[in-house]
Amino acid sequence: MELEKVKYTYKDFSSDQEVKWCPGCGDYAILNAVQKAMPEMPVKKEDFVFISGIGCSSRFPYYMNTYGFHSIHGRGLAIATGTKLANPNLSVWQITGDGDALAIGGNHFIHAVRRNVDLNVILFNNEIYGLTKGQFSPTTKLGMKTKTSPEGQIQNPFNPGELVMGAKGRFFARVMDKKPKHMKQIFIEAEKFKGTSVVEALTNCVIFNDKIHDQFTHKTNQQNMLFVEHGKPMLFGSEKQYGLMLHGFKLIKVELGVNHVTIDDILVHDAHVEETGLGIMLVNAGMNDGLPRVFGVIRAVQEDTFEVRMQAQVDSVRENTKYNNLDDLFASGETWEIK
Amino acid sequence: MSSDTITSTEVEEVVIKFAGDSGDGMQLTGTQFSGTSALLGNDLATFPDYPAEIRAPQGTVSGVSGFQVHIGGTDIQTPGDYADVLVAMNPAALKANIKWIKASKTIIVDADSFTKKDLEKAECDHNPLIGDTLDAYKVIKAPITTLTKEALKGLGLDAKTMARSKNMFTLGMVYWMFSRPLDYTEKFLEQKFGKKLPLVAQANIKALKAGRNYASTIEAIPNQIKITGTQTLEKGTYRNVMGNQATAWGILAASAKSGRDVFLGSYPITPATEILQEVAKHKHFGAKAFQAEDEIAGIASTIGASFAGSLPVTTTSGPGLALKGEALGLAVMTELPLLVVNVQRGGPSTGLPTKTEQSDLMQALYGRNGESPVAVIAASSPADCFDYSFHASKIALEHMTPVILLTDGYLGNGSAPWKIKKMDELPEIVPPLVGAGAENWKPYARNEKLVREWAIPGTKGLEHRIGGLEKDSESGNVSHVPENHQKMTEVRAAKVAKIADYLPELQVEGDKEGDLLVIGWGGTKGSLLSAVRDMKEEGKSIGLAHFNYINPLQRNVKDILGKYKKIIVAELNLGQFANYLRINFPEFEYKQYNKVQGLPFTVIELKDEFNKVLNQN
Known part of the structure; x- marks a missing residue:
């Protein structure tokens, strides 16, 4: 359909x-x-x-x-x-x-x-x-x-x-x-x-x-x-002129072209x-x-x-259950008759 | 089985209490004895009595775990007041239970557990086995630990493991005393341990037989006891159920009958947890058991599932119900179905988590902000937990309302024979669902039950908003109009009151009119019924009106109240139902009998009290 x-x-x-x-x-x-x-x-x-x-x-x-x-x-x-x-x-x-x-x-x-x-x-x-x-x-x-x-x-x-x-x-x-x-x-x-x-x-x-x-x-x-x-790459600023770099365990802000920073130095977001x-x-x-x-x-x-x-558990339980319906469940275990 | 040479005494009923340290396996011993007796066709009622701590300090009185079982060839209504046989595995168990045994009856003790150290732990200043302390009883001092170890010698088990089978040795002894076969327990042990721990299965079965043989050899009692009597149970197929299990099954049955999958959002709390555990086992019936991060998330997720069209259930005990109060009000306002099961325990606060009480009645009726009516129903036996959880679900779904089902620790953990219900014997449940294509549908328009229709998300064309703010009486849009609030407040109350039109009449046991009407509700039915039946046999003019429907009350309550000279309301609180009746029927005078010890009523104390009231001018 x-x-x-x-x-x-x-x-x-x-x-x-x-x-x-x-x-x-x-x-x-x-x-x-x-x-x-x-x-x-x-x-x-x-x-x-x-x-x-x-x-x-x-x-x-x-x-x-x-x-x-x-x-x-x-x-x-x-x-x-x-x-x-x-x-x-x-x-x-x-x-x-x-x-x-x-x-x-x-x-x-x-x-x-x-x-x-x-x-x-x-x-x-x-x-x-x-x-x-x-x-x-x-x-x-x-x-x-x-x-x-x-x-x-x-x-x-x-x-x-x-x-x-x-x-x-x-x-x-x-x-x-x-x-x-x-x-x-x-x-x-x-x-x-x-x-x-x-x-x-x-x-x-x-x-x-x-x-x-x-x-x-x-x-x-x-x-x-x-x-x-x-x-x-993590670039920002009005001209995308800034970027983030990892320096040791810290993020730092850098400017492209300043201190030889190139686009390849900038962190790429994962x-x-x-x-x-x-x-x-x-x-x-x-x-x-x-x-x-x-x-x-x-x-x-x-x-x-x-x-x-x-759902995976439901499917697996469904496959392995011994009870087809509630009547089966209720009558499970030890039962006895009163006559 | 017993040897034919030994003569036997016949009795109609007997109460046995198994008591020991919480690690001694007394709950298992008790359930095994009950199971065997049920298979022999006895009626029975059981009551486990265990400490709040999983392993309370070993050997102390606070660490005593007990299991009482009342079996008979006749109608058994309660686990019994006082025991005919007490099994005490250590001095603490003896000390804690000595007041609960009938005079001149039998006490079986493990004589090996009465060392100086054991006595100190139990804070006994002298050894009760020495001297005349127990002269009023028939005491069987059996060196159970030694005999168990002796019997298991050669299996290659260490001393500690061998000692663990002493409960089966004891069970063997009691089986002999009451001429019970061992096969039910043998089969159980093989199934439980057989595959993974065959040696443990073997050891326990050996201990069981050794206990039986020992009792027979020493002729523990002069005559074996046979349980006789005229069977009063209805014809049919039976099994044992615990109250909490029956509650869970009633919910599953309501799910099948309504075509709505169960969503049970809960948080573990004693003594209600078994309901969540039981439902969690049955995913194949479409039941979703969701263990939430707290009580509030338990009910909140359930309300969310109710909005989405489930059979919504949350289970708890008193402290949890307190936490759920605000969300319950939301279900009242949004007029969604909701079943809240409160397995009551002693309160306030954490109170007595493993002991029983009926003190949450007012909380159930009124424990919310605003005018916030909900239906309140109470179960009255482990077996009828099935019927009332089924009917509570039916009312919640058909009347689009929260329903609080009150059970208690005594019912929830107690067990009794249950005549197995067949699904086709149960009534249909028809929720007021509305389907796609309904024209001019309005979320708060009402049917003849004053119930709004249930349009569940996913239904095309019926998109609508609900919420906790007051609703316009038709569109369900937010309304702050004064007259509308009055109208809605009244219609919410009228809707719940109208449920009474769909309830069966209240039935009276015993005299339909006369000197004294005993009133009870919920889990005390067994004791009240036993007391009233006894007194009626003694020629008293007495009847019992036991309530399962609290809000609304059944239509014929007032008629019944008017037919007796005196009325006494007996309940395990300080008079909450009595006060509720005073509000509803102020024209009558209500005497009260109240008990708050974390224990059920005894039949003896009830009869004393009722006789006192009858004899007063």
């Missing part, structure tokens, strides 16, 4: 609900990029499911004309896991934020990543609690003054990418609200990847944390953003390498080290997903 081929446009994925984010919020760009990416994915509209937790970003499913579930704080990933395991044919997207995924949902996040169910996670990172009006989050920078840290935040922040690497996640990418075309492309790659794909989306909270990512996302700061692609060492350096780059922030697919290392392994 020929599969029914339907051409969708992004409008097919917009619901009739009014989008209620603040004007100027970075989340609009992410919503748009997702809706534009979806027609290019080989998935039927009814097979998309968007599942979120609580927070500004978690309103996302209401704006999608797909199956959606706006759940409870921090648990979206656990819910999405159940949905995907119940029906592996679905394309399950988990929408979460820095508070939802890394504070209240931190445990689910690391376990989802190590478990590697084929889920697509978009982690909206604005480094602040927006919906509760401006408290620090697990990604808020040290020293940052917020409503609950009036003298400055005194905890070291999480870096989502580093958590993913630490939990041996299979796919990690970073995007920003200011580059919608790049975002769209990365979402398509995340969908294509079989396993838990985590996409960290740097997004601007215009009300409580405005311009927090500008150093790495504003168009005037090209020297601070590196877009990696598998198999390509997203498929099992070891996480370089990946950890790449996700941490830009943390007060003079390096650019890295965007794009930083890690994509294929391995059997949880559900593939689960």
Whole structure:
């Protein structure tokens, strides 16, 4: 039977609900990029499911004309896991934020990543609690003054990418609200990847944390953003004049043509390498080290997903079972007759 | 089998307690005795009583593991109050159980385990085997360890391995006393060890026979005991089940009847873990057992699977139910099916993990934020865990609601004969699924049961959003309209209340009207029924209304309550069901009998209490 081929446009994925984010919020760009990416994915509209937790970003499913579930704080990933395991044919997207995924949902996040169910996670990172009006989050920078840290935040922040690497996640990418075309492309790659794909989306909270990512996302700061692609040299800057090199155990920024540096000296990105060492350096780059922030697919290392392994066990048990049906099971073991 | 020259005594029922150190294999000994007795056609009930620690300090009272079995030729409802035979493998086991044996009855001890060191570990200030401490009992002081080693000499085993078979030696002795054959246990040992450890199988079988022969030689008791009586079990084919196993099987049966695969998302917790383990064994029936990272992920993943169209189940005990509270509210709000099995244990907090209690009733009914009604059902025997997990699943699926099934440690770990259910005897389960092509379908429109339809992801044209925010009463879109919230709050309550239309009537055992109505719920049924039956035989005017359906209550409850002069509610908590009845039927007066010792009721204490109430003016 020929599969029914339907051409969708992004409008097919917009619901009739009014989008209620603040004007100027970075989340609009992410919503748009997702809706534009979806027609290019080989998935039927009814097979998309968007599942979120609580927070500004978690309103996302209401704006999608797909199956959606706006759940409870921090648990979206656990819910999405159940949905995907119940029906592996679905394309399950988990929408979460820095508070939802890394504070209240931190445990689910690391376990989802190590478990590697084929889920697509978009982690909206604005480094602040927006919906509760401006408290620090697990990604808020040290020293940052917020409503609950009036003298400055005194905890070291999480870096989502580093958590993913630490939990041996299979796919990690970073995007920003200011580059919608790049975002769209990365979402398509995340969908294509079989396993838990985590996409960290740097997004601007215009009300409580405005311009927090500008150093790495504003168009005037090209020297601070590196877009990696598998198999390509790590070049950046307005003229692609800068590159990354490995110096001992450290990444360093170099300029082509300066100190005899040539293109051959520049690191070539390998997203498929099992070891996480370089990946950890790449996700941490830009943390007060003079390096650019890295965007794009930083890690994509294929391995059997949880559900593939689960199905293999089901098949093997089916083949070897002595019970054809429940009546067989109930009557197994020692039985006796009362006459 | 027993020699024909020995005369035998006939009894209708007997209670045996096997007790030893938690490493002595008493659970195995007890289950073997039960299995053999069941095959002989006896009715029975068992109760394992083991410490929370896997290996509590050896030889101490806290490390004692016990297994009580009540067998009879007649109807057996409980594992029995007091033992007729106590097997005590060390001083700690004797010390912990001496108050649970009937006067003048038999105690078998391993005399080798009463050294100074053993007595010190058990904190005994003198050796109970010396002097008159045990004069009230018939004590068989058998050097079990020595005799076991002697019997196994020549097999080439070390002393420690040989000593491990002493439980089989003891079992052999008890088999002789009750004229039971050895073949069931021999077969078991061969199957368990035969292929991989043939020597261990051989040693255990040898020890079993040696124990039987020893008891026969010393004539451990003057007369072998024969269990007689009129069989009261219904005709049919039986097997033994443990409560947790029966719960798992009821769920599997509901899956087959509804055509919805089981998704069981859980986190291990005593005493509920066996349900997760049992379901994990049956992947070939389409059951997905998912061991989550915590209790919350257990229920959350289950809710996700419910959204996707599974028969969604999560299993836990009291502390886990507390953690699941918020997610349960989400299932209430989204009106998705969900079965939560709570195998209750002593609380609060970590409480008594391996002991039984009925103190999570209020948590089940009300333990969530907001007006958050769920159906609550309770099983009342190891065997009916099957029926109630099946029916709880049916209600969850057909009424699109969370259902909490309350069992307890006593039911979950207890075992009893189960008349094997045939799948074609069970009713169909028809969830309100809606298929592609449904026109003008609205996510929160309701059918005659006040139930919304279930459109599962993957169904073309029915894309919709659900969530924890209040829903518009038809479209399911987010709504903050005041009147809509009132309407939705009321309809969620009415939907659960309406389940009562689909429940059978509450049945009364004993007198249908009269002086005293005993009320119980859940796992105490066996003890209550035994007490009420005894008292009825003694000529008292007494009836028992035992509840399995807690929320909603059955339609005829009020009629029943009105037919007795006095009502007493007996439960293993401080009066939670009594208070619930007071809320629902304030016109009646309820007396209470409450026990919170981590132990089931004894029939004796119940009868004392009920007689007291009957004699009061």
